[in-house]
Amino acid sequence: MILWLRRNPGLAGILVLFAGLYLIYHMLHPRGFTSAVLIQNANESVAIAFVAMAQTVPVLARGLDLSVGAVMTLTGCIASVLVSGTPLEILGGMALTLIAGAAFGLINGLIVVQGRIPPIMATLASGAIAIGLALLIRPQPGGEVDGDLGWALTNSVWDFCDTYGLAQGGAAWWVRPFADLPVPLILLFGTACLVWLPFKRTLTGRTVYAVGSAEAAALASGLPVRRAQLSAYLLAGFFAGCAGLYLAIQTSTGNADTVQAGAYTLNSIAAVVLGGTALMGGRGGVIASILGAFVLRVISFYFRILDIDPLLQPLIEGLVLLLAVSAGAFAAFNVRNRLELMR
Amino acid sequence: MKLAKAAFLLSALWMPMAVWAGPEVVSGPGAEPECFAPWSAETKYLQWPAKEGPYRIALVNGFVGNTWRIQMVKTAKAFAEDPAMKGKIAEFKVVSTGTDAPAQLGAIEDFINQGYDAIVTIAVAPDGFDRVIRLADKNNVVLVPFDNVLDTDAVMQVNEDQLTMGRTWAEFALKELKAAGVTSGKILEVRGLAGNSVDRDRSQGINEVFAADAGPWEMVSVVGNWDDGTTQKVVADAIAVHGQFAAIVGQGGSNGVIQAMKDAGHPWVPVAGESENGFRKAIAEYSDEGLKGISIGQSPGLVAIAMKAAVSALEGNPMPQLISVPLPVADYTQLKDGANFWSDLPDNFFTVNEFPPCGVNISGPAIMAQSEADSN
Numbered sequence: 001m002i003l004w005l006r007r008n009p010g011l012a013g014i015l016v017l018f019a020g021l022y023l024i025y026h027m028l029h030p031r032g033f034t035s036a037v038l039i040q041n042a043n044e045s046v047a048i049a050f051v052a053m054a055q056t057v058p059v060l061a062r063g064l065d066l067s068v069g070a071v072m073t074l075t076g077c078i079a080s081v082l083v084s085g086t087p088l089e090i091l092g093g094m095a096l097t098l099i100a101g102a103a104f105g106l107i108n109g110l111i112v113v114q115g116r117i118p119p120i121m122a123t124l125a126s127g128a129i130a131i132g133l134a135l136l137i138r139p140q141p142g143g144e145v146d147g148d149l150g151w152a153l154t155n156s157v158w159d160f161c162d163t164y165g166l167a168q169g170g171a172a173w174w175v176r177p178f179a180d181l182p183v184p185l186i187l188l189f190g191t192a193c194l195v196w197l198p199f200k201r202t203l204t205g206r207t208v209y210a211v212g213s214a215e216a217a218a219l220a221s222g223l224p225v226r227r228a229q230l231s232a233y234l235l236a237g238f239f240a241g242c243a244g245l246y247l248a249i250q251t252s253t254g255n256a257d258t259v260q261a262g263a264y265t266l267n268s269i270a271a272v273v274l275g276g277t278a279l280m281g282g283r284g285g286v287i288a289s290i291l292g293a294f295v296l297r298v299i300s301f302y303f304r305i306l307d308i309d310p311l312l313q314p315l316i317e318g319l320v321l322l323l324a325v326s327a328g329a330f331a332a333f334n335v336r337n338r339l340e341l342m343r
Numbered sequence: 344m345k346l347a348k349a350a351f352l353l354s355a356l357w358m359p360m361a362v363w364a365g366p367e368v369v370s371g372p373g374a375e376p377e378c379f380a381p382w383s384a385e386t387k388y389l390q391w392p393a394k395e396g397p398y399r400i401a402l403v404n405g406f407v408g409n410t411w412r413i414q415m416v417k418t419a420k421a422f423a424e425d426p427a428m429k430g431k432i433a434e435f436k437v438v439s440t441g442t443d444a445p446a447q448l449g450a451i452e453d454f455i456n457q458g459y460d461a462i463v464t465i466a467v468a469p470d471g472f473d474r475v476i477r478l479a480d481k482n483n484v485v486l487v488p489f490d491n492v493l494d495t496d497a498v499m500q501v502n503e504d505q506l507t508m509g510r511t512w513a514e515f516a517l518k519e520l521k522a523a524g525v526t527s528g529k530i531l532e533v534r535g536l537a538g539n540s541v542d543r544d545r546s547q548g549i550n551e552v553f554a555a556d557a558g559p560w561e562m563v564s565v566v567g568n569w570d571d572g573t574t575q576k577v578v579a580d581a582i583a584v585h586g587q588f589a590a591i592v593g594q595g596g597s598n599g600v601i602q603a604m605k606d607a608g609h610p611w612v613p614v615a616g617e618s619e620n621g622f623r624k625a626i627a628e629y630s631d632e633g634l635k636g637i638s639i640g641q642s643p644g645l646v647a648i649a650m651k652a653a654v655s656a657l658e659g660n661p662m663p664q665l666i667s668v669p670l671p672v673a674d675y676t677q678l679k680d681g682a683n684f685w686s687d688l689p690d691n692f693f694t695v696n697e698f699p700p701c702g703v704n705i706s707g708p709a710i711m712a713q714s715e716a717d718s719n
Contacts, residue, residue, distance in 0.1 A: 031456050040456060044449025141470045154474055251444055251471025259406075259442040260467075300446065303438045304453045310404070310416050310437035 010276020010284055014291040017324060021298045028305045035156055035180040042182035043154050043250060045297045047072065049188055050243035051264050052271035052293040053196070053286045054236040059272050061232040062212045062281030063119040067108060067127030068240045069264035073256060074130040075101045075244025080143030080254025083245070090146055097248075098241045104130060105237015109230040127265070134256035141255035143248070150252045153183050184246070188290065191242055196286045199235065204228050212281025271296055273325055295324065365480025366391050366499070366656075374660035378701035379652055381663035382504070389499055391485055393659025397433035398460040400653060402646065403450045405467035405491075407439035410691050415465075415490075415643035417710045418696060422647040427702050431654050434459075442467050451475045451486070461485040461653035463646065469494045469540070485656045489649040490641070492665075499656060501649040501666045505541050508639050508670055509548020509594075512615035515637040515674060516590040517556055519613035523635075528589030529561045531581055535569040535594040541641075545594050563588070569595030569617075571602075571691065578603035588612060597622035597638070598690050611635075618642070618671065621690025623678055630675035637674040640695040647703040671695035 006012070026032035054068040075097050082093030104126070111122040152163040158179040161170030170179060178186075199205045207228035210218040219225050243264075248254050269279075275292030277284025299320050303313050366389035373379055373388055381388075402419050406412060416437055422428055423435040436454070440446040447467050454462050455478050462479070466472065466488045476497050479486040489501035516530070532549055535542035546564075553560045565581050567574030574596030582588070582603060590613040593600045597616030604611070611633035616622050618640025626636035648668050656662045673683050673695075680686050684694050697704050 029456075030458060034456075036456050037453070040449055040452040043452070044445045047445050141468050143470075147473065150474065151477075247445065250474070251448070251468070252473050253468070253470040255444070255468045255471070257442060257444070257468065260444065263441060263443055297446075297449075300438075300440070300450075301453070304401075304436065304450060304457070307436070310402075310407070310420075310439055311413065313439060314407070 008285070008288075011288040011291070013327070014275050014288050014295065017327075018291045018295050018298065021295060025298060025301050025305065028302075035182075038180075039154070039156055039182040039184075041297070041301065042184040042188075045294055046184040046188050047243045047247045047250070048264065048267055048271065048297065049290045049293040050191075050239050050246065051268040052275070052289040053192065054239035054243065055265075055268035055272050056275070056277055056284065056286045056289040057208065057232045057235045057239075058119065059269075059277055059279060060212050060281055060284060061208045061229055062215065063112065063229065063232060064123065064269075064279075065105075065108065065233065065236045066120060066123040066265055067104075067130055068236060068243075068268050069261035069266075070127035070130035070134070071101055071104050071237055071240035072243040072247065072264055073258075073261040074104065074134040074137075075241040076248040077134040077137040077143075077244075077254035077256055079245045079248035080145055081137060083145045083149070083248060084143075085146075090149060094245060097245045098238060101241015101244060102234055102238040105234040105240070106230065108237065109233030112233060113226050113229045127261070131256065131258055131261060134254075138254045138256045141253055141257075143252075143254045145248050145252040145254075147252060150249050153187070153246075153249050155183060157181050157183060157186070159183075187242075187246070191239075192286055192290065195235070195238070199231075200285070204231050208232050209282055212278075212283070214282075267293070267296055270321065274321075296321070365483070366485075369661045371661065371663070373662050374655050374658075375701070378648070378698070379655065379663055380667045380669065382665035382667045386663045386665050387496070388661045389656070389664050390661045391483065391656050391659065394460060394483070394657050396431050396654075396657070398431060398654060398657050399434040399436075399458070400432055400461045400463070400650060401435070401454040401459050402437045402650075403447060403454070403462055403464040404437065404439040405447055405465055406442050411641075411643055411693060412439075414693055414696070414710060415646050418643050418705055419463075419646045419650065421705050421710060422650055422703065425705070428650070428654070440467075444468055444471055448472070448475055452478060455479055455482050455484050458482075459484065460657055461487065461650075463487045463489060463649040463653055465490045466493055467491070472498075485653050487649045487653045487656075489645050496664055499652060499662050499664055499666070501645060501652055501668060503641055503645070503668050503670055505544035506548045508641075509545040509550075510552050511548075511639060511670060511672060512545075512592050512637060513549045513552035516592055516613045516615050517552065519635040520590055523613075525589050526557070527559050529563055529585055529587070531578065531585075531588045531591045531593075532562055532564045533567040533574055533578060533591070533593035533596065533600060534564055535567070542594065549592050560589075567593065567596045567599065571596045571599040571619075574599030575603045579607060582607045582609050590614065593617070598625075601625040601634075613637075615639075618673075618693050618695040619690060620684055620688055620692040620694050623673070623684035623694055624686055624690070626675050627678045627680065627684065627686075630678075635675055637672065638678075638694070639670050639672050640693055642668075642671055642695040642698070643693055644696040644698055644703055644705065647705065648698060648701055651701055651703070668698065669700065671698070 051068050058065045078100050079097040108126050112119045148163050152160045158170040160183050161167045167175045207223040271292035272289045275288030299317050369388045369390045371388045423432050438450050440450050486498050492500040492502050565577040567577050578600050592615045595617045597619050598621040613635040615637045618638050623638050
């Protein structure tokens with residue numbers, strides 16, 4: 001365990017930072033260390049965590065995806081149309097939503113890889129297209145996502161079983177150990193474990209890191225560079241689709257909110273940096289970015305507990321962020337070869 | 344046996360669900376009808392079980408960063424310190440979440456979990472609050488959306504009647520035109536943010552009044568986004584294209600309307616607009632030269648009414664589900680420096696803050712005097 005953390009200093013750092021901040025929050029909260037508070041925190045963090053995951057993969061391959069927030073908004077609007085009706089229709093709607101996200105990511109990848117357009121330009125443009133499509137689908141906020149589904153997926157495992165009458169309504173002995181866990185966290189880490197971790201071990205996955213470290217060397221070594229870049233953007237679209245799907249289920253509606261899309265894209269980059277993933281690529285990982293997103297959120301949790309002037313809150317949030325990122329930059333003092341910093 | 348045990352467990356666990364409280368639908372009239380006026384005759388009344396004060400109240404704002412929102416936050420803090428409210432409020436907390444729906448929902452849920460008694464909020468979207476409404480009901484928390492209200496009748500909400508506001512603007516312009524002997528001509532309508540329900544309702548009110556009049560009136564519409572700069576530009580363009588208007592009815596950005604008229608040398612005509620201090624200064628200055636103006640505003644003081652309504656609901660009074668706050672109207676005959684506009688304060692400050700029928704007497708200067716670094 002210790003060895004593993006030493007090999008992942010970025011992950012270890014953000015884990016300690018998050019654990020510290022979150023523990024103090026619970027200690028100050030009048031109902032700290034209860035399932036209700038954990039569920040509430042999980043719900044408000046899932047969408048941003050998925051978007052942070054989405055941003056991480058292209059960044060690892062020395063790219064950037066400025067459309068993640070927009071794709072989240074678009075898939076949220078798609079889900080608000082499709083995710084209702086019979087259980088089969090709901091499942092089909094969820095699958096179509098995720099496919100739409102992945103397809104949008106694939107198109108991003110094709111524009112960047114085949115079109116040779118810089119990722120910032122390509123994804124800025126495609127992000128605008130995604131918002132346009134979202135506005136076409138939902139000119140006004142609305143939609144009826146299945147209410148039971150919303151309640152079941154935004155609560156504890158017990159509530160989930162109870163809503164659908166599974167495992168004796170959540171009373172079965174084998175559900176007990178997880179009964180108080182929030183479903184959103186299981187969805188989030190489940191997706192990370194089932195999609196990201198296996199992908200990272202494949203040749204394509206390792207090539208994503210190689211491209212970020214040294215693209216020319218990767219190409220010269222005969223690694224599938226283009227396939228890696230394409231799958232990086234495809235995964236970004238897929239994770240952004242997960243965020244949109246969850247957002248639609250959580251709010252039971254779709255809303256083509258341009259401002260919110262922009263804020264999520266910016267926050268996703270902040271979360272990636274906080275998680276210790278290098279913006280120049282090649283170093284970092286998706287799990288650390290999830291924790292980075294959590295840290296972003298935890299800072300704002302404090303404003304609800306402490307008495308801080310409302311007009312000073314954004315300033316304080318910015319200062320804490322700056323401090324957190326600067327702490328990560330201390331690693332630069334330990335570098336043996338200064339040339340490594342110039343990379 | 345096993346089944347029976349499971350069934351028993353299930354029913355035991357269902358118990359808390361069965362006592363889901365929330366408000367009861369009762370018949371009116373409610374408390375202080377002169378302040379908490381029902382939206383229409385069909386508005387139902389809600390009643391929560393009475394709680395002992397003093398109460399813990401939170402304001403969950405969304406977007407922050409324009410004058411209106413800052414003034415709203417300051418009004419809320421000042422009202423919490425008001426002698427009429429101070430004794431009833433044990434704790435008052437304000438957070439702004441930005442335009443981020445999950446963050447706003449999370450903040451509301453956090454205050455429910457912290458055991459707050461009431462939460463007032465400007466919703467970032469008209470939908471998607473089902474979960475927090477359910478939780479608020481379960482925990483007997485009074486949730487009060489105001490200004491940007493929700494598309495639901497399950498919570499108590501506070502707003503001004505935007506349709507009536509539009510109608511009042513148009514009726515005033517017609518009255519002044521008749522008085523000046525003008526019975527036909529071009530009317531310039533300046534609209535707000537497209538796709539917004541407030542813009543839709545105000546525009547509908549303005550247009551139906553002009554359409555019902557014998558006229559003939561030719562309506563010209565431009566979109567100013569409620570913003571001074573944009574409004575000034577589009578009004579200047581409209582004046583350049585159409586020459587002269589008989590009257591101008593603007594939804595917002597009224598300082599921009601006045602500036603564009605000055606720049607183009609457009610003669611002063613009846614103008615209807617929002618409640619910016621600069622607009623009222625101009626009306627007071629030029630009404631003798633023909634700028635017959637009316638100023639009606641969406642008041643940042645709505646937050647105070649929402650807080651007062653929350654306290655009244657917590658005291659166990661029956662409350663209208665949708666509360667219509669009286670429109671703060673002032674025309675050129677009613678403007679008085681130092682009372683409903685301030686010639687020594689900035690132009691983009693919103694003048695209407697007070698609602699005497701509700702005991703909300705926080706004036707413009709009182710708000711401006713409150714320091715931004717003041718901790719609550």
